Structure formats: structure tokens, C-alpha cells
Amino acid sequence: MKYFKWETMYERAPENELEKGQYYQELKMLQEEHEIVFVNVQRAFSKTSLNNYEDSGRFHDYEIKDLAVFTNCKSKDYPRLEIIISLSGIGEYSIHYKGVSYFEIINEASDEHSKMVSKWDRFDTYLYDEFDVLENGYYQHEILLLTRTTLKIKFRKIIIEKKA
Numbered sequence: 001m002k003y004f005k006w007e008t009m010y011e012r013a014p015e016n017e018l019e020k021g022q023y024y025q026e027l028k029m030l031q032e033e034h035e036i037v038f039v040n041v042q043r044a045f046s047k048t049s050l051n052n053y054e055d056s057g058r059f060h061d062y063e064i065k066d067l068a069v070f071t072n073c074k075s076k077d078y079p080r081l082e083i084i085i086s087l088s089g090i091g092e093y094s095i096h097y098k099g100v101s102y103f104e105i106i107n108e109a110s111d112e113h114s115k116m117v118s119k120w121d122r123f124d125t126y127l128y129d130e131f132d133v134l135e136n137g138y139y140q141h142e143i144l145l146l147t148r149t150t151l152k153i154k155f156r157k158i159i160i161e162k163k164a
Helices: 006-011 017-042 047-055
Strands: 062-070 080-087 091-098 102-107 112-114 124-133 139-145 149-155 157-162
Antiparallel strands (some): 062 080, 080 091, 102 149
16 A cells, blocks of 8 residues: 555656546546545544554554464354554554455465464564455454565454554
């Protein structure tokens, strides 16, 4: 995910008036699509979770302290995935994914793929992430880490808590 402001994109318009008009029209469509996707992704969050996500700076440069997969024994639902992310001085948060149907760790540097992990055995830095809306009420969270590792999680609900 690249970070930009829509205003910056409008400033990059071509000089030619006809091309500029087409550029603005395409940019407006992209902006509307982005807003629709954002509204749909927000449905996965409670208001408190969304505020915690925004207040944390969307976890950029946070250290992943722990990652553990738990099977929810009380229901026949998919496993519950918990990722605990912290950065000293700014706060510690936990992310709980509920209704997880898919989880993968992809290490681009070594071409390693792992479908499940029982315990995270190292620290890593959370660079940036993307949320996508999938079919049948699922969302996908893709997290890129400093070590060129990507976490992919397909889930139904996300809860982000700030630890005291």
C-alpha cells in the first residue's frame, strides 16, 4: 500500500486540458472505489478497534512480539488467530482475528511458505498492511514485515485492543 493524499494525485494531472479532464475523471472513479472498499472493510472492525488501529498509526514500525494460533474449543468455528504487536513507548496492542479460514506466512527472501505456525520464534518489524474485502463475509489482512515476510490472514472479524 502506497501512502498519498488524493490532493497530491490531482496535482500530478497532465498539462493538456483534454488529458487533464480524463485524468480527473479516472481519479474520481478510483477515489469512489477506494471509499466503497474502505467502508466495507470497516464492517470487520468495532468502533473501538478501528480507533485503536488509527491511534496506533496503523502499527507502522511496531515490533511483532508474539504470534500464536489458538483453536477455539467452545465452538465449531475456525481457529482463532492472535497476533500481539508492541512498540515500547507508544503502547502495546493485540489483534484478534475471529472466523479465520486461512493463514499463511510467506518469506520472499527464502521462498519459504508455512500454512500454520504454533509459536512465533522471532521478532520482526511491521512495515505496512492492506485490507481487502472478499466474498461470503470474509476479509483479508496482508502484513508486510521488514524481513520481506508477508502474513496473509483470511477472517470474518477483527478486534484490536490496547493493553494497559
